[in-house]
Amino acid sequence: MSDLTNLGVKAIRDGVAGGDFTAREVAKAFNANVAAAKDLNAFIVATPEKALEAADAIDAKRAKGEELGKMGGVPIGMKDLFCTDGVQTTAASHILEGFVPQYESTVSANLWKAGAGMLGKLNLDQFAMGSSNETSYFGNVLSPWKKAGSNAALIPGGSSGGSSTAVAARLAPAATGTDTGGSIRQPAAVTGITGIKPTYGRCSRWGVVAFASSLDQAGPMARDVTDCAIMLEAMAGFDPKDSTSLDMPVPEWEKGLNPDLTGKKVGIPREYRMEGTDQAILDSWERGKEWLRDAGAEIVDISLPHTKYALPAYYIIAPAEASSNLARYDGVRYGLRDLPEGAGLQDMYAATRAAGFGDEVKRRILIGTYVLSAGFYDAYYTQAQKIRTLVAQDFEKAWGECDLILAPTTPNAAFPLGGFDGDPLAMYLNDVFAVPASLAGLPAMSVPAMLNGDGLPLGLQIVGKPFDEQGVLNAGLAIEQRSGFDAKPEKWW
């Protein structure tokens, strides 16, 4: 039998359903890859027994001739930001180390209902704050990719770095991600995989450890566009437990996949042509335009004039919300408690939070607390919200001229581990192309485009109108079919 771990979601689902192999065989194969990839540090906790249990249930269903579900027999990795009943959920933090939820997030529950199984909980940047997976309390995730001729460790992107590495290194056919300001798209781009952040509200936030509530959105990370469409269909849906959930039916994205873009206009935002962007990135963008034109689309220049303000606004809004969302980690009810001898309540808070949060989390709590404080609120938070509105209006105007927007996902390829040590602001710039769509709540995906001169993958980003995941997926498929991207990292771990 060929290596089952080379298969993606659709191939596994169809293979299991067609009796080419059993779900148990698939789960065992991926469990073995997970166990053999400790060096990558993609998983905080592996749950091989969960994967097997789900697989056995699917095999039993098949034996009885029952429906196997959209993800029947597909084992996946679960970003450790999703609360999983009975399985430790940490958000890669010390403060939640050992925390075992008694509830299952809506998104993960939807996936299990669709027949998926869990390989384990994936590492990430602590509380999803970071672009390199270097802020995890449980250590860095390493990218399976290396620069040609170099042995230096590279970052897998962030915050969904465990997810991107797991999929790129064939430890999982797919994984969940969450995207607040690029946390699905950027890691997907730098590891040569596909990931989509749907319209804000498509996937329930219930049971997902909150970073910035008005921006957080879950989505799939997988090997190709079709797999993303299948998995997103399983994850999405209205959830009355999340007030911001979209009360709309979930379209049949997989069925609707169509790479013919005849009649579609694709906008190229001139403001995304920024100084300091790698030439290879610009080249990939040019190729992307050609591919889409070849698929029948008309390429048009558009303007998103407030783009340059998006990143600063994001780094006010997201930390502001985070500073409040993370107040609940106080050592009183669950998680870490550091109670120094003779300490009072305030001392306990200080000691617990000092010990329980990493530097990046503390930095963002400080920023968020500052921008919300009396006397600064209007200058920062109110202004940032105005910018957010303007950024959203930029897109709304653009939709008068185009149906989709094509841009690079990141300004550069994967950088070395520690590459931005001591310069968090430079690191924040990695999100510059991803953040505007987050602020506007728009569906956006990254698809692999090509390898750069160093043999590292680069991604292209497609942004769509609200609720038009289908259009985004279709354009992604058109690129995928033309890019011929089939590179995968050499196994070194």
Added chain:
Amino acid sequence: MSTYRIQGATGEWEVVIGLEVHAQVTSNAKLFSGASTEFGAEPNTQVSLIDAAMPGMLPVPNRECIRQAVRTGMAIEAQINAWSRFDRKNYFYADLPQGYQISQLYHPIVGEGQLLIEADEKAGIPEDKIIGIERIHVEQDAGKLMHDQHPTMSYVDLNRVGIALMEIVSKPDMTSPAEAGAYVRKLRSILRYVGSCDGNMEEGSMRADVNVSVRKPGEEFGTRTETKNVNSVRFVMQVIEYEANRQVDVLENGGTVDQETRLFDVATGTTRTMRSKEDAHDYRYFPDPDLLPLELDDAFLTECRESLPELPDAKRARYEGELGLTPYNARELTAEVETFGRFETLLSATAAKIGKPEKAVATQVANWALSVAPGVMKSLGDEADPAHATAEAQASILAMQDKGEISGGQAKEIYEIVLKTGRDPEEIADSEGLKQVSDTGAIEEAIDAIIAANEDKVAEYRGGKDKLFGFFVGQTMKAMQGKANPAVVNQILKDKLG
């Protein structure tokens, strides 16, 4: 205008009072979670994952709590904001699991309204007064810390966490403890009429933050203090009395009043500093990103309005105007939900029983309900079973009285037996001989005998000594053992004496 003044060494001082009343919304479930709101449950048994602020939990507004706040706003004739929004008020405390309270700072659900407090000469409120209400917003309650369970640790009870509160903020329109007391009582009455809060101050369903400042008449507002969590009308008045005098003392001794938060000490009737302005929290309010703005549609607003009951002021006016009750009776009967409820049930039962319009029996029923019935109940003490005090039984007594079958005294006696035993009033009247004699034959017989035995008095009466009429009435009633119908006795006496 209130005449309440503090007499200081330097002259008179006026008091300015504003109240922020926190009223727990009557609802089975909490504001943003499905957990129960029952009072007095075992600690930490009514706590949902949301209340405990577990990771990833999200609030979902409870429509009933919103509805109650809107109905309350309508009851105080306030502007209802069809678009409002929730904000987070951030601070750390062990009774606040989220680390923030979800409240409404910037866009409250209810805007300006007003409430009428009635003139009460005795209490020092010379005339009716309108008290402005600034706003009502809804917010989450916090939990409770228990400091007496362990020598060095405090325990946390999260049962109360997330219960819906309405914060009803008055304008600084009150100028005496009496006005503030009347305001709280009136507000409580309205809340209970509407059914949006049970008004139970002992259980903490209603508590007030009392803002007090003093000034020389005509001058600008002075610096105010805020005394937190005062949980009875009497304490609200005590706080004002104490704070106003304290502030006058401070000012007259050359000091300044600090803008600060204070606590009321029930034991001593005094207030003390809780935290000064310098220690005031920076709550870092911002719109709660977990919640969409609250938008109320016309159908919802219409249902809220149509479900409102007749409110105290309207009811009082109707009692006076339509039912012809005295202002005193009307006010007493409309003050509490239970009182008017009992009255209206009894009124309708009595009118039906007698076969007259309600208006014709309203005064009789009001007097019975306000003084006779409670008097009998009170005199019996534990012997009375309140379960026997049915409207049917009382209506039956009132009907017998209306027909002249029983006297007022007999009505009381019958009611006593009803309360003790639950027996049927008519059966009691018959079997206990508690009926007036209206049989003219028997009365005439008795009167004839009295006239015969008192010829001298008859002569005097006929000679113009009208006062003697009462003597004959008394003698007749005595002869009839008090059971004669007085109206019949009067008539026959008049006929016979000429």
